[in-house]
Amino acid sequence: MSLVVQKYGGSSLSDADSIKRVARRIVDTRKAGNQVCVVVSAMGDTTDDLLDLADAVSPAPPERELDMLLTAGERISMALVAMAIANLGDRARSFTGSQAGVITEDVHGKARIIDVTPGRIVEALDAGDIVIVAGFQGVSQNTKEITTLGRGGSDTTAVALAAALKADVCEIYTDVDGIFTADPRIVPTAHKIDRITNEEMQEMAASGAKVLMLRCVEYARRFGVPIHVRSSFSHHEGTWVIDNEGEVSVEDPIIAGVAHDRSEAKITMVGLKDEPGKAAQVFQIIAQEQINVDMIVQNVSALDTNRTDISFTLPKTDGQLAVQALQAHRAEIGFDTLQFDDQVGKLSLIGSGMRSHPGVSATLFQALADAGINIEMISSSEIRVSVVTRDDQLDDAVRAVHSAFGLDSADGEAVVYGGSGR
Amino acid sequence: MSLVVQKYGGSSLSDADSIKRVARRIVDTRKAGNQVCVVVSAMGDTTDDLLDLADAVSPAPPERELDMLLTAGERISMALVAMAIANLGDRARSFTGSQAGVITEDVHGKARIIDVTPGRIVEALDAGDIVIVAGFQGVSQNTKEITTLGRGGSDTTAVALAAALKADVCEIYTDVDGIFTADPRIVPTAHKIDRITNEEMQEMAASGAKVLMLRCVEYARRFGVPIHVRSSFSHHEGTWVIDNEGEVSVEDPIIAGVAHDRSEAKITMVGLKDEPGKAAQVFQIIAQEQINVDMIVQNVSALDTNRTDISFTLPKTDGQLAVQALQAHRAEIGFDTLQFDDQVGKLSLIGSGMRSHPGVSATLFQALADAGINIEMISSSEIRVSVVTRDDQLDDAVRAVHSAFGLDSADGEAVVYGGSGR
Numbered sequence: 001m002s003l004v005v006q007k008y009g010g011s012s013l014s015d016a017d018s019i020k021r022v023a024r025r026i027v028d029t030r031k032a033g034n035q036v037c038v039v040v041s042a043m044g045d046t047t048d049d050l051l052d053l054a055d056a057v058s059p060a061p062p063e064r065e066l067d068m069l070l071t072a073g074e075r076i077s078m079a080l081v082a083m084a085i086a087n088l089g090d091r092a093r094s095f096t097g098s099q100a101g102v103i104t105e106d107v108h109g110k111a112r113i114i115d116v117t118p119g120r121i122v123e124a125l126d127a128g129d130i131v132i133v134a135g136f137q138g139v140s141q142n143t144k145e146i147t148t149l150g151r152g153g154s155d156t157t158a159v160a161l162a163a164a165l166k167a168d169v170c171e172i173y174t175d176v177d178g179i180f181t182a183d184p185r186i187v188p189t190a191h192k193i194d195r196i197t198n199e200e201m202q203e204m205a206a207s208g209a210k211v212l213m214l215r216c217v218e219y220a221r222r223f224g225v226p227i228h229v230r231s232s233f234s235h236h237e238g239t240w241v242i243d244n245e246g247e248v249s250v251e252d253p254i255i256a257g258v259a260h261d262r263s264e265a266k267i268t269m270v271g272l273k274d275e276p277g278k279a280a281q282v283f284q285i286i287a288q289e290q291i292n293v294d295m296i297v298q299n300v301s302a303l304d305t306n307r308t309d310i311s312f313t314l315p316k317t318d319g320q321l322a323v324q325a326l327q328a329h330r331a332e333i334g335f336d337t338l339q340f341d342d343q344v345g346k347l348s349l350i351g352s353g354m355r356s357h358p359g360v361s362a363t364l365f366q367a368l369a370d371a372g373i374n375i376e377m378i379s380s381s382e383i384r385v386s387v388v389t390r391d392d393q394l395d396d397a398v399r400a401v402h403s404a405f406g407l408d409s410a411d412g413e414a415v416v417y418g419g420s421g422r
Numbered sequence: 423m424s425l426v427v428q429k430y431g432g433s434s435l436s437d438a439d440s441i442k443r444v445a446r447r448i449v450d451t452r453k454a455g456n457q458v459c460v461v462v463s464a465m466g467d468t469t470d471d472l473l474d475l476a477d478a479v480s481p482a483p484p485e486r487e488l489d490m491l492l493t494a495g496e497r498i499s500m501a502l503v504a505m506a507i508a509n510l511g512d513r514a515r516s517f518t519g520s521q522a523g524v525i526t527e528d529v530h531g532k533a534r535i536i537d538v539t540p541g542r543i544v545e546a547l548d549a550g551d552i553v554i555v556a557g558f559q560g561v562s563q564n565t566k567e568i569t570t571l572g573r574g575g576s577d578t579t580a581v582a583l584a585a586a587l588k589a590d591v592c593e594i595y596t597d598v599d600g601i602f603t604a605d606p607r608i609v610p611t612a613h614k615i616d617r618i619t620n621e622e623m624q625e626m627a628a629s630g631a632k633v634l635m636l637r638c639v640e641y642a643r644r645f646g647v648p649i650h651v652r653s654s655f656s657h658h659e660g661t662w663v664i665d666n667e668g669e670v671s672v673e674d675p676i677i678a679g680v681a682h683d684r685s686e687a688k689i690t691m692v693g694l695k696d697e698p699g700k701a702a703q704v705f706q707i708i709a710q711e712q713i714n715v716d717m718i719v720q721n722v723s724a725l726d727t728n729r730t731d732i733s734f735t736l737p738k739t740d741g742q743l744a745v746q747a748l749q750a751h752r753a754e755i756g757f758d759t760l761q762f763d764d765q766v767g768k769l770s771l772i773g774s775g776m777r778s779h780p781g782v783s784a785t786l787f788q789a790l791a792d793a794g795i796n797i798e799m800i801s802s803s804e805i806r807v808s809v810v811t812r813d814d815q816l817d818d819a820v821r822a823v824h825s826a827f828g829l830d831s832a833d834g835e836a837v838v839y840g841g842s843g844r
Binding site for chain 2: 016019020023050053054056057058059060061062064065066068069071072073075076078079080082083084086087092093094
């Protein structure tokens, strides 16, 4: 008997009919001879509705109370899913994050899971019941307060439970068929990826791919949890996110996919004094504001060899805060001008095959040049190359790169570098 | 410093503006130098909306899951009230029933409170915080499941917390000014009662008065908790429900008020054999169906001295179940006919002064006779007389009795038997 953890997002639980459809799928999984533990998000627009209510009573609600409020959303959906299962004649029991033993840090709004002690879950599964768990929520280790895990938290709940229960698979149900080689809304020829390593998936998520959140992928990678991302609206196989580091076959394609991100802005500091410790000084000031920086590029200024320029990207929402902090320290840092630019986009090409194929970056840059797209920043890791472009050129850039690496394919096969069947 | 427990019902928490208004009232109470513990119901229609959702996924949802679902309602309102208080610059912390230490029986849907262990509440109050507690809910003693208390459960939560915290007063906020001598929708001259004994209030609640539920009044009486029922839409004094048994002053009026109830039906068993144990046999059958019987009247039949008739009232919703159970045992019980009548109403006259005024029943019957209303059943306790009439004569009956006992009063004074100033 296998143990299957399934996670259903809000778009799969938008109304009573969707809930009944999900219940049918869960019961089918149980009838196929599996133990089933299901993690649910809040229904459709519930979280937004609750946030609207919070906003109507207080412009800056205390985070503790916001967590208390938002966790009502999953409580509603989990009870309804359990009821719908009971109505199909099967036994189901729902549990809050706290009841399920999801232990988190003592912070609100974006707590990390520290431990999972699923005693009540195991007991219910052993009794033959289907278990429904509220995603996105837990209880803090020391203060015993209700906490939430932040964006994508339900996926993380599912993976954490799968790890703690030693589940055979963690199925993440969503409204698309799986992970695609690029966003199909931008690249109509993008195709579903059948298998992707969790290392690649981690880079995809970090680079703006929306289907799985970074924290969830990190958790799955650390505990070796196989993830199957698939649609709750079909029975097609989705994308398997698996741990096969060091086992990349020569048959595998170099490139997994192209991710893009429009959530970042760029700050450029012009005419910094070029001396040891200058970068450290700048990024200590940024860090004091709790701002996460993504790409950093430093160049020697062409005009003055004692001067240098530093550019970095950061979340658009932190832009004004960063500019204010740097301006406030202008005298002690010493720079000529500060440029803030929120009209940028980032494209990332990801593939673990890059390690052994040095030509990838050159092909990428040539594809962009051929499409007339200027590159403003470049950064790379072992299995990723990212470039910053003008925001309004980003879609063209994604299409050009997707095409240049042979990912366009009417029959869903990537052809470049001999890759196939991923 | 006084400790005040306040309870706000759904009609006082219908939207964001109502919540802000309630928050202002709570903060004012705190600023007046009191420690404040607030119990809230779910917002306006939330509970009905959740029940509609449950009904849409399952015609007969498991009670455990229904409790899980419905408790989301108070979780939402308590977090919003806490946020609204924080927005006024005061500190508030919300707690679920479980966190507040509301321990109940191991049943769902209508669990009774067994114990209250308000450690976290006391800690928060001692820290100077305003405490908000979810009403209507608790955690079961042995199974540690989330439970609900049934209708009027939030009032009971408030009284139970007031008892456990040894609060100076339990203020029940509602959308009317207090307890009235009769339902003002039926008797326009009904007036607000300033003080009522909890013994009288208990009879009023048991007789159909809707403002306070019976269980809550019983709890308050047992633990000596003074209740102040008042409107959240004004600052008028409401009705004090107080413990003054044995202290009734000669100045006090005989009659507290007139209650009515349309929720019951009447069953009459005609031609029962008049022998010892017959009534026991009948009501054992009814009890096996978990049906609560209210009034029971037994008469010797005029036609046959070896035969008797028994009539009793019970909730309309249990009517068919009772009829089926009795018909199924017809042979062993032995009776001629069974009559089921759901077109009845019950009027109750309540007042602790009745004990020493034997003329009350006679005055009541005369008033009904003068109004041309036939009495079908009579039952009485020390401080109450109840009669069953035709449903469509009940309103007239209430007005006639209210008037006959001098409770009509433009200036809000009851004048009969020299009573005044209650």
